[in-house]
Amino acid sequence: MLPWSAELAGRFDQTTFDSAFLRDNPLGDPHERPVLVYLPPGYDESDQRYPSIYVAMGYTGHSGMWFNRTPFRQPYPELLDAMFATGDVPPAIVVFVDAWTRLGGSQYLDSPGTGRYHSYLCDEIVPYVDARYRTIADRDHRAITGKSSGGYAAMVTPLLRPDVFGALATHAGDAAFEVCYQPEFPLRARQLRDQHDGSYPKFFADFESRVGRATRQDLEFLEMYGYAAAYSAEPDGTVLLPYDDLGQVVPEIWERWLSRDPVRMVTTEPRYAEALRSLRAIWVDAGRQDEYYLDLGAAAFHRAALAAGVPEERLSFELFEGGHGGIEYRYPLAVGWLSRQLTG
Structure with a gap:
């Protein structure tokens, strides 16, 4: 070829x-x-x-x-x-x-x-x-x-x-979504805790300081947040994750994901x-x-x-x-x- x-x-x-x-x-x-x-x-x-x-x-x-x-x-x-x-x-x-x-x-x-x-x-x-x-x-x-x-x-x-x-x-x-997304919630919560003190703002600050040097982990954080931005953002644009800091589902937010x-x-x-x-x-x-x-x-x-x-x-x-x-x-x-x- x-x-x-x-x-x-x-x-x-x-x-x-x-x-x-x-x-x-x-x-x-x-x-x-x-x-x-x-x-x-x-x-x-x-x-x-x-x-x-x-x-x-x-x-x-x-x-x-x-x-x-x-x-x-x-x-x-x-x-x-x-x-x-x-x-x-x-x-x-x-x-x-x-x-x-x-x-x-x-x-x-x-x-x-x-x-x-x-x-x-x-x-x-x-x-x-x-x-x-x-x-x-x-x-x-x-x-x-x-x-x-x-x-x-x-x-x-x-x-x-x-x-x-x-x-x-x-x-x-x-x-x-219960099969393709939900199993990742505890893993993402743990990784965010260990690498960015559980804070997406800290992740974004770090990510934007390394333009052109994104890692696979960066993309996984970004993807999860991007899904939340699409499925469960508030009218003012606030992005709500469907799980808490322990990786456990937040039912009312998760239901918004499931509706899509x-x-x-x-x-x-x-x-x-x-x-x-x-x-x-x-x-x-x-x-x-x-x-x-x-x-x-x-x-x-x-x-x-x-x-x-x-x-x-x-x-x-x-x-x-x-x-x-x-x-x-x-x-x-x-x-x-x-x-x-x-x-x-």
Whole structure:
């Protein structure tokens, strides 16, 4: 496998979008965001309209990372282009969305702790893409996909806005929060106590003094706080953790997290079950050895979809051999499957 970029059959178009929803966000993050759009082979030579598939990135991800190269692995955009270049998959427009924050991510939700990233996606980026490119501008020809926190976005966004997205694909998306999040609470409480006197302000002061030298531990602290900023921030922006200094759950705050668990949403709220039933196609997968037990979350979401009455023919579910990382080869498989469902 060549270590440099391949010639593309389609093309990428990058523009900058000035978001009204992200202007004056509580973290002071940029309100001007890159929008990266893949246009399939033949786009410029025809007047055809295409289904659109939106890609949500995982935690700490931003759009500039998509073309990162590692040994013996191709970046996702090149894998995507190679798939469409075969002509075996109906062409689609693929939109890479940037929802980064200084905390590493937003979970693609509206929150007083991070900003209005859900509204930014659904009410700004989607209309912007539909106006600028030749999409088939309706929910039955529009899907969202992603991995990890991006997979979480792929699950919850159509539940919250089934009028915007009519299909989804989730790779190891955050789900079954009791399994994927709660076991970390005592560990994070102990680490924060031992390294930063139990104080997130002290952590942030230390973290910001070491720009460019972040450790894995830093990212784990940041991620937990970022989830809390998305799920359990007060109206004034105060971020509340779902556990105390002993790592024990604070029930009223933890319940706010659970209300945004895609499994809990579907199994306890009829409106979300109805939204899921309305989707044309649902792809769910994860690695059997996922380090965060998101294979169990994937299985739980698939089971919830069946219990909600989603017909089996609309579902694709697979647990494959692998962990949480290095699974980008799965992404084009899902996009190809979605393209077929959205075209049919």
